[in-house]
Structure formats: structure tokens, C-alpha cells
Amino acid sequence: MLTGNDSGMTDPNDDAAMSELVDRARELIPGGAQTGLRAQAYETGDVAFDSASEATLTTVSGERYTDYHLGFGPIVLGHAHDGVDKAARAAIDDGVLYGAGTTTLEVEVAERLVNLVPSIEMVNFCNSGSEATYHAIRLARAATGNEKVLKFEGCYHGWHDYVDVSVYPPADRVGERYPESDGMLSAAVENTLVAPFNDPDALEDVFREHGDELAAVILEPIPHSVGCLLPEPEFLERLREVTESHDVPLVFDEVISGFRHSPRGVQYEFGVTPDLTCVAKALGNGYPVAAVGGRADLLAQAGGDNESGVVISGTYSGSLPGLAAARETIDTIVEEDVQGYLTNLGDRYRDGLTDLLEDHAIDGRVVGHRSIFSVQFGVDGEPRTYEDVLGLDEERFRAFAAGMRERGQFFTPNPYKRHHLSFAHDESHLESYLDAADAVLDEL
Numbered sequence: 001m002l003t004g005n006d007s008g009m010t011d012p013n014d015d016a017a018m019s020e021l022v023d024r025a026r027e028l029i030p031g032g033a034q035t036g037l038r039a040q041a042y043e044t045g046d047v048a049f050d051s052a053s054e055a056t057l058t059t060v061s062g063e064r065y066t067d068y069h070l071g072f073g074p075i076v077l078g079h080a081h082d083g084v085d086k087a088a089r090a091a092i093d094d095g096v097l098y099g100a101g102t103t104t105l106e107v108e109v110a111e112r113l114v115n116l117v118p119s120i121e122m123v124n125f126c127n128s129g130s131e132a133t134y135h136a137i138r139l140a141r142a143a144t145g146n147e148k149v150l151k152f153e154g155c156y157h158g159w160h161d162y163v164d165v166s167v168y169p170p171a172d173r174v175g176e177r178y179p180e181s182d183g184m185l186s187a188a189v190e191n192t193l194v195a196p197f198n199d200p201d202a203l204e205d206v207f208r209e210h211g212d213e214l215a216a217v218i219l220e221p222i223p224h225s226v227g228c229l230l231p232e233p234e235f236l237e238r239l240r241e242v243t244e245s246h247d248v249p250l251v252f253d254e255v256i257s258g259f260r261h262s263p264r265g266v267q268y269e270f271g272v273t274p275d276l277t278c279v280a281k282a283l284g285n286g287y288p289v290a291a292v293g294g295r296a297d298l299l300a301q302a303g304g305d306n307e308s309g310v311v312i313s314g315t316y317s318g319s320l321p322g323l324a325a326a327r328e329t330i331d332t333i334v335e336e337d338v339q340g341y342l343t344n345l346g347d348r349y350r351d352g353l354t355d356l357l358e359d360h361a362i363d364g365r366v367v368g369h370r371s372i373f374s375v376q377f378g379v380d381g382e383p384r385t386y387e388d389v390l391g392l393d394e395e396r397f398r399a400f401a402a403g404m405r406e407r408g409q410f411f412t413p414n415p416y417k418r419h420h421l422s423f424a425h426d427e428s429h430l431e432s433y434l435d436a437a438d439a440v441l442d443e444l
């Protein structure tokens, strides 16, 4: 495996070319990178990448890292995947966007989603997870005539005002509506109700008080935005029952879980079928493609004729390279049992890391599901709610991330985020990761 420089170690703080580029970026781009979360990578030293292949990321100065970040999750087959890129290139050769009428690719990808994902009877494509959750909520509001949306603490559904509330509330703001950004529309925040995840009684309280005013309930069925909160079966069952009995559309945000954990979504694994589903990220192995799908009567509201009143729009929606990438990604995931491979590999990372924490007598836990895992220091037990993650030791995680980066292992130093695996990760990566973790934990 190729990581690090010739000595096997990297020195991110001593890299003049990279720091110069990042300095230029900081003058031109707020924070020096396209999103605040991307800029957090600088906590372990300036970093600028200019190529990626399989499981490896390479910086502008040639240092190579094994990538556990994978672009926040989309890269499920590995970087620069031959089949996916070939499919996208073939689409580009035929023109990237027509902007009128139907394309073969949109029909072919829609057929795949309808055949695979239990809740999806019809589907609309867009370019990002945020667009998908936005469209889902608009469809639900139109169908119910209601405005309020219920979401859960610790769940992220994108950057827009409808949902960017109480994702990471500070401890003293838990239980409130906590806007994650300045500049949000207060009416949107007021119409976003918040409840703790995995708490069926709190859920029923919200329905007792606001059941008739709700347009939608939206959740990540596994809130990976805070590592991994696995849903209690009883919580999901009660959620499905109470939304059905009040005629409130249930929206599963499978932007992370869809196609990464399963081509059918975790809705199939958990046996709970929502009314609407949002998918993005792993759907296109890194290409910007996303979708909102679900009950035909809900989606049909966006039919674009005089009878149907919901506008779903977007110049780039259904762009052909993204759809070509999605078709190839879906077929590869299904044909090669990527889910089985990644589940097995993920278990081995989790087991290995758990053993290392024990060997080094370090307080902490390893959480995750299939190809996703997080190391959380200073906390124990299975996290079930957002509050269960609040006490984790952020400083220790950042030190861990810095030590791992020095040893050629890259992941975001944000302690609430997660590692991802791809089909390009294998035994050799596992071995190097655990060797590096052994050395770093020894120093912590």
C-alpha cells in the first residue's frame, strides 16, 4: 500500500507548496475551501489534494494518504472508478444536458430506483441531498396543506432553512429549535419542530400537540451526521404508525445510507417503508446526482401540468454524466455485492479498533454500521440519542486524527463525523490503519 512519503510519515505542517496554495485560497475563498466543514481539515495542518485513485488521496505536493473521508461518503466504489468514469465519459461525448423532454438515462435510472427501493414508486432527479430534502418537504406540504415539519436532534438534512435546525445544538440548547446558521428565515425555524431521536414517547407528545399541523416527519433512519445512532425497532415502528394514523408523510433521508449501506436503502433492512425517500451521495459514486422518490400520488403533484401544483425545477436536474454514473454505480453495487464486502470489512475495522482501545486502556467506543465507523473517545455504551454523543472528548479525537494523518491515514478531524470505507479498501489498508492506530493510541 502506498501512503505517506518515502519515510512512510507525512509532515503536513512543513509543506511550503501546500501552505502557499491554502494561503492563496484563504484570500479568495471564505475559509479557504468550499465549505466550512471542508476547511476543518486544516485542524491537522494545511491540506490541498489534487488527485485521487481507488482508496488513495494525493496532495499537491505528492503525499499520499489512504482516504477514509471519501468526500463525506459518496465514494463507495473507490476514487476514479473505471466503470463509472467510463460511463460518465460516454455520456459527456453525447452532450451533458438537453434540458427538454425525456432522456433514456433518466428512465433507466428511475426504473432501477423503483425496482430496488421499497418506498419508491416514482422519482425526480436533482443534484444534491439538500435539493432532494427541499423537494420532499415541498411535496409533503402541498399534499397535507400543513407547514410544520418534525425533525430529530443530530440529524442533518442539508443547508436550507427548512431543516438546518438542531443538528449540533450545544448542550445548553438541546430540546430547543437551534438554528445552525445566521441568516435563516425565522418563519422556517419556527415551523421546524425538534424531538430527540429514538424516543417514541417524545414523538407521541409532539403528535398529541401538533399532529394536525404537521406536513412531514423527516429523519436519517441512522443518524450518521453524529457518527452512528442505530434506531430502536420500536421507535421506527411507532414512527410509522403515528405518521400513518395522522396522514403525515414520513420522509427517510437516505442521503448517506442509500446505496452505501444497501441498494435498497436501510428502509429495506429495517422493514419500515416511508412515504418519501431522499438519496444522493453514494448513488453516483461522487458525481452530483440525487433523487427524491416515493409514493406515486405525492410525486405526481410535480407533474408540470395544470392539474399538478408543485414546482420541482432545476436546470441541471437529470444531467447526463450524473445519471450515467448512477446507473453504473447501482449496477456495480448490486452485481458485485458491494454491501456484503463492505459489511465484512467494516466489522473488521470496528473489531480491530475496539481491541486497540481496550489494549491501550483508553476510554472510548467504536460505533458504526456496515461501511461506516466512528471512534468516540471519553464515552461508552451504545449511543441512542444526540445527547449520548455530546460528552465525547473532542481534543483527544483531534489528536488521534493528527497522529493518523502523520501516518498516512486521512479522515476529517471533526469528532462527530465518521470514517467511510469503499470497495477499493482491502486487507492491506486494514492492516496499515490498525498498525497506525496502535502507534497513535500509544502516544495519546
Ligand SMILES: Cc1ncc(COP(=O)(O)O)c(C=O)c1O
Binding pocket: 072, 127, 128, 129, 130, 131, 133, 156, 157, 158, 159, 220, 225, 253, 254, 255, 256, 280, 281
Ligand atoms: C443525511 C444527509 N442529508 C442531506 C445532506 C445534504 O446533501 P448535500 O450536501 O448533497 O446537499 C447530507 C450531506 O451531508 C446528509 O448527510
